[in-house]
Amino acid sequence: MTTTPQAPLADASGNADALLRPHAEQAFAHELAALAALDDRPRPPAWLLSPGAVVTYLLGGTLGDGTVITPKYVGPRRLVEVAVATLATDRALLLLGVPGTAKTWVSEHLTAAVSGRSTLLVQGTSGTGEDAIRYGWNYARLLAEGPTPAALVPSPVMTAMREAKIARIEELTRIPSDVQDALITVLSEKSLPVPELGTEVQAAKGFNVIATANDRDRGVNELSSALRRRFNTVVLPLPATEQEEVDIVTRRVAQLGAALELPPVPAAAEEIRRVVTVFRELRSGRTLDGRTTLKQPSGTLSTAEAISVVTQGLALAAHFGDGTLQPSDIAAGIVGSVVKDPVADRAVWFEYLEAVAREREGWHEFYAACREVSG
Structure with a gap:
């Protein structure tokens, strides 16, 4: 019926x-x-x-x-x-x-x-x-x-x-x-x-x-x-540029945070851009500067998933952190989004961590947090 x-x-x-x-x-x-x-x-x-x-x-x-x-x-x-x-x-x-x-x-x-x-x-x-x-x-x-x-x-x-x-x-x-x-x-x-x-x-x-x-x-x-x-x-295409995707994630995260009555978390822009960067690079199979070719994971790594990762990070920062969104707050969410296949995707993720995240300036704390939760 x-x-x-x-x-x-x-x-x-x-x-x-x-x-x-x-x-x-x-x-x-x-x-x-x-x-x-x-x-x-x-x-x-x-x-x-x-x-x-x-x-x-x-x-x-x-x-x-x-x-x-x-x-x-x-x-x-x-x-x-x-x-x-x-x-x-x-x-x-x-x-x-x-x-x-x-x-x-x-x-x-x-x-x-x-x-x-x-x-x-x-x-x-x-x-x-x-x-x-x-x-x-x-x-x-x-x-x-x-x-x-x-x-x-x-x-x-x-x-x-x-x-x-x-x-x-x-x-x-x-x-x-x-x-x-x-x-x-x-x-x-x-x-x-x-x-x-x-x-x-x-x-x-x-x-x-x-x-x-x-x-x-x-x-x-x-x-x-x-x-x-x-x-x-x-x-309907994926966002054409990194900034466009950052704007979408920022706007939706703010709306979701208000709806869920999460305490406001300042200075989230840097981590939002980091999540978007990781997703866009793995989605396209190359770094944003085009210098490094990457293997692609099995998942889609969509904008919607990026929004979920940041929203979860906000909840962690607000309730269990110091009130500021940190790399450690988004690390677990990113790993969960990327590693859908525990064998193939895990290899893709560790290659990205070692070849890109480890070497990128300002990403050391993020690299360490991801290594910790990746096992």
């Missing part, structure tokens, strides 16, 4: 700040309201904001009344514009990229800005069934009454069709191929037949779908050509 996500709620007092992880439309409600109040451009049917205002919400800016819109995504503006324009057509949007390129993050914020509701979500797994995309049944009522509208349990996709919202499908290529194809009629005909009731649900204007897929999952459950044609694909 499927369940339909309800409209997002705050805690019992109505305070979204009390939630561990508020939805985008809760956490940035003031920004969305400010954008809507000043947005005088045409809006597609059922959209809360114009396409231009949605792009501003994603990329950030300052409004005419002085309201600062914080960037939710750092990347090429044209990619965001193409994604938003796609949602204003009859084509669905597929966000593709390696792990950690903010596909889920962008999907959530797009639906929050367009529909005001990011919770109409199907989480793709190998066990996802057709009822997660189409509909299910309340079996107690089905046995008592037979197939009736009251016994039907709509999927998030069906709810989005009825309410002119955008449905999100995470990890589409993790869903079995025969289940994926349940989307074809929805995306091509904009209708969802319910043969048990002799009826159908037709999509209201404003309905669309955003799906995400990890391009490292190719060959798991490839999309059929018929389904792929229904999507416009936007590939």
Whole structure:
């Protein structure tokens, strides 16, 4: 039986700040309201904001009344514009990229800005069934009454069709191929037949779908050509420069630290840059100066993992250290991110420590801390 996500709620007092992880439309409600109040451009049917205002919400800016819109995504503006324009057509949007390129993050914020509701979500797994995309049944009522509208349990996709919202499908290529194809009629005909009731649900204007897929999952459950044609694909890249990635990590760590109510830790910039440097060098297989070729580990070493490493380090520094983020606070997190394969990755990591970290000026303390936790 499927369940339909309800409209997002705050805690019992109505305070979204009390939630561990508020939805985008809760956490940035003031920004969305400010954008809507000043947005005088045409809006597609059922959209809360114009396409231009949605792009501003994603990329950030300052409004005419002085309201600062914080960037939710750092990347090429044209990619965001193409994604938003796609949602204003009859084509669905597929966000593709390696792990950690903010596909889920962008999907959530797009639906929050367009529909005001990011919770109409199907989480793709190998066990996802057709009822997660189409509909299910309340079996107690089905046995008592037979197939009736009251016994039907709509999927998030069906709810989005009825309410002119955008449905999100995470990890589409993790869903079995025969289940994926349940989307074809929805995306091509904009209708969802319910043969048990002799009826159908037709999509209201404003309905669309955003799906995400990890391009490292190719060959798991490839999309059929018929389904792929229904999507416009936007590939989200890794951050182009070191500074861009440092800015992303710094911003997200600050947001997470505030949400987790971690004590503020000053002077974290040096260690954030160190984490980003290690990840970028191992990810690319060469040092930033291009002088040394490196073996690459099996993991992706994504920006999202860098954020986790620094956030964990902040917790260590705040609760068990002297209040300043030190190399010893990030060492264990980096080792855990790099060494996924205990044999091959371990060899890659020790080579990096000896050939790069040991010789780099100002990295002696980091080298020693990593050697200590690496065993």
